[in-house]
Amino acid sequence: MTDSSIYPTQEKLAKRGRTPAQARLAAILDRLNQGGSVSVTEIAEEFQVSDMTVRRDLAELEAQGLLERVHGGAVSLQHGPLTVIDDVEPLFEARRRLNSDAKSRIAEAALALVAGQQTLAFDLGTTVLAGARALAASDPAPGLRIFTNSLRVAQLTAAASIQTYVPGGLIQPGEMSVTGQGAVEDFSRYYFDTALIGASGLTPDGVFDYSPEEAAMKSVYIQRSSRRILMIDSSKFRRISTVRVADLSQISIMVSDAAPPPELAQALEEANVSILVA
Amino acid sequence: MTDSSIYPTQEKLAKRGRTPAQARLAAILDRLNQGGSVSVTEIAEEFQVSDMTVRRDLAELEAQGLLERVHGGAVSLQHGPLTVIDDVEPLFEARRRLNSDAKSRIAEAALALVAGQQTLAFDLGTTVLAGARALAASDPAPGLRIFTNSLRVAQLTAAASIQTYVPGGLIQPGEMSVTGQGAVEDFSRYYFDTALIGASGLTPDGVFDYSPEEAAMKSVYIQRSSRRILMIDSSKFRRISTVRVADLSQISIMVSDAAPPPELAQALEEANVSILVA
DNA sequence: AGAAAAATGTTTATTTTTGTTCGATTGAAA
DNA sequence: TTTCAATCGAACAAAAATAAACATTTTTCT
Incomplete structure (x- = not known):
């Protein structure tokens, strides 16, 4: 030509x-x-x-x-149609049914990671709850102690005769969680072997969640745990939400049901986060 | 952004x-x-x-x-016909079935007594729990606040969008209650309009309960409430138990399903306790 | 100009997406 | 309840898009 x-x-x-x-x-x-x-x-x-x-x-x-x-x-990585910003939290029951298959796979994988640990912190959310359910169904060690601000988690583990601690404070109806400054202070007295953290969004920019109150408690878990496991199903990749809870580098292990998209995988690797696909 | x-x-x-x-x-x-x-x-x-x-x-x-x-x-997950079901099964114990008729009558009667109150303390036990259930089923005032160390009560009232506070501490599996010194201290900061108290025994010598831990929390409720309602079914008359929780004189109103035996009735009258038979 | 390197085009096999058929399932009306 | 039409999902077929291999053109040097 x-x-x-x-x-x-x-x-x-x-x-x-x-x-x-x-x-x-x-x-x-x-x-x-x-x-x-x-x-x-x-x-x-x-x-x-x-x-x-x-x-x-x-x-x-x-x-x-x-x-x-x-x-x-x-x-585009920025306004890709699949990067979703949502600030309204779906009701608990709706979330629980979504990806319940993936969530239980994630739960089993995370459970294997915490075998032998003495002190576990359980965050809110349906995925973490699935982990608690799996833990309760297993035969946990007698000395195991659970700290959680999720009454749903607490009920499961306490019913399974696991020593379970909750913080004091006002209960948020939907999530059945205890939040607020008092709750944060309560749990700021403790140290945990491993924290199991949930989130509503995960991007190279960090870990996201809906509510500031819940985020405050997540920060406690993250700061006071030796190991921090993020349990998150793949639908949360590329979603951001109201509050940025943590840096990627604050997570020790990410457990999910699918491999993260390339840009996230790269960011996780740079942040030194282990990736476990269940 | x-x-x-x-x-x-x-x-x-x-x-x-x-x-x-x-x-x-x-x-x-x-x-x-x-x-x-x-x-x-x-x-x-x-x-x-x-x-x-x-x-x-x-x-x-x-x-x-x-x-x-x-x-x-x-x-949409936001606008859709979302399910509002309470996904937690009520845990059935043998106790709950016992005298359940009497207990719900007691519950209704006690509920009428606390209408219009702003701040309620809920103790443990199946009778008090029945009261919480009745309260949740009614249409409670928006400003109502519940304090309880029973997670069963908390779950019912929180699900009914009543502001519900729990203390922090270790959960006792059977009762699903939060007990311990921390829990006592937590609730020692508050004052309550009315306390709804349960018990496992009632005689002229006082109010009795099984466990020292739970008794300590009852003391908090009793000491820090303007009005103290004892919810107790008639099978507990003439029974004593491990711990003596309170004097008769510390009770404001006793609600039961049957009239107390003569010697108890006399003691209650002398202690200035109102008697309400549901 | 002429050769090497880079970029582009072409062909073909492979993968992904979409369409179609058909039995199973669902929801609502009789 | 039973019936019936709409809807659904699985399996396979068709179409579109992609990747690899190789051919061709263009650019970039000397």
């Missing part, structure tokens, strides 16, 4: 791209940041190149961690 | 998923957040895809915890 120097409108947008190839890459990124996603065919037609070339472009940008490829194109 | 990305505008959505699959998923979520529900056929027609494809989309979104599927479509 002799007319290789066609510079349509994209030339203005992507001046740094001196070669056609660089112009394409820049335009792809630009479009992603604006619209959230691009399709292979769309780019191919616009730049009069083959689909294969566009795929190679996308592959390169993905390798640089600048986008995520999906079938048919690519989506 | 809290700008339009939470609730994307219509224009943004149109551009959002240039990848067909992404566009469908985004549109489904958007419609859910706006209208609360979508139907399979509706989406299939709008995007000119088969029903099966829409079902697969919904299945994927459900797996990500973003919606709940129902027959014919899906509903």
Whole structure:
């Protein structure tokens, strides 16, 4: 092709791209940041190149961690349609039914991790509750002690004759959790071998949860535990929520039912978090 | 970061998923957040895809915890017809069945006595628990606050959206009660309008109970309440038990299902205890 | 100019997504 | 309750998109 120097409108947008190839890459990124996603065919037609070339472009940008490829194109890591911001917590019962299969798998895996531990802290949430259920169903060691601000967890473990401690304070009806400053102070007196933490969102930016009150208690668990296990099903990947609870680096082990998406896996690795897929 | 990305505008959505699959998923979520529900056929027609494809989309979104599927479509987790069931089975003990008729009569009578009170303390025991159940089933005033070291009571009242406080400490498995010095100290900070007290024995010598730990908490309730209601079924008359919890004179009102025997009636009268037979 | 390197195009096998059929299940009406 | 139509899911077929291997073109040097 002799007319290789066609510079349509994209030339203005992507001046740094001196070669056609660089112009394409820049335009792809630009479009992603604006619209959230691009399709292979769309780019191919616009730049009069083959689909294969566009795929190679996308592959390169993905390798640089600048986008995520999906079938048919690519989506932005920032406004990818799958990164969801939600600030309304679904009711407990609805959450419990979701992914209950994955949750029990996660529960079993986490349970294996805490075998032999003496003092466990149980956070809120359906996934952690599944862990408590599994623990209660197993034959726990006699000396085991549980600390939790979830009355649901407490009921399960206490009924299984496990020594169970709860903090004092006001009960939040939906979650059946004890929260508030008094509860935080109560548990700030203790140290735990392992904390089992739940969350409503997990991204490279950290661990997220709905309510500030619950987040405060999570912080206690995290700060006062030798080992911090995050139990989170894969639906929470790429979701952020009202409160940022913790850095990735504060988590020792992440247990989930599926491998995290690439950008999260990389961030977890950099934060030195072990990943366990149940 | 809290700008339009939470609730994307219509224009943004149109551009959002240039990848067909992404566009469908985004549109489904958007419609859910706006209208609360979508139907399979509706989406299939709008995007000119088969029903099966829409079902697969919904299945994927459900797996990500973003919606709940129902027959014919899906509903939002926020707006949907969410179940409000209490998923915790009442734990049946032999005691609860005993005199359950008498206990619920006592419960109703005691409930009438505390109407309009702001701050109630609930002791342990099946009779008091029946009172809590009756209270939860009634339509309690919004400002009502419950203090209890019985997790069974707490669970009932908290589920009924009554502000419920529990003390911190170790849980006793059988009673599901929080006891210990910490719990006593926790509740020693408060004052209560009325305490609802249970007991395992009542004689002219006083009020009796089984365990010293539980007795310590009863003392707190008694000492720090303006009015002290003893809820006790007639089978406990003339029985003594391990610990003497209180003098008769410390009780304001005794509620029972039958009149006490003569010597007890006389002692109660001398101690200035009102007697209410339900 | 000519060769090496890089980028792009083409073909083909593989994977992913979507469509279709059909028996099973569900929900509502009779 | 029983019936019946709508809906659902599993299995397989078709279509679209992708990745790999190789061919071709363009660029970048000397």
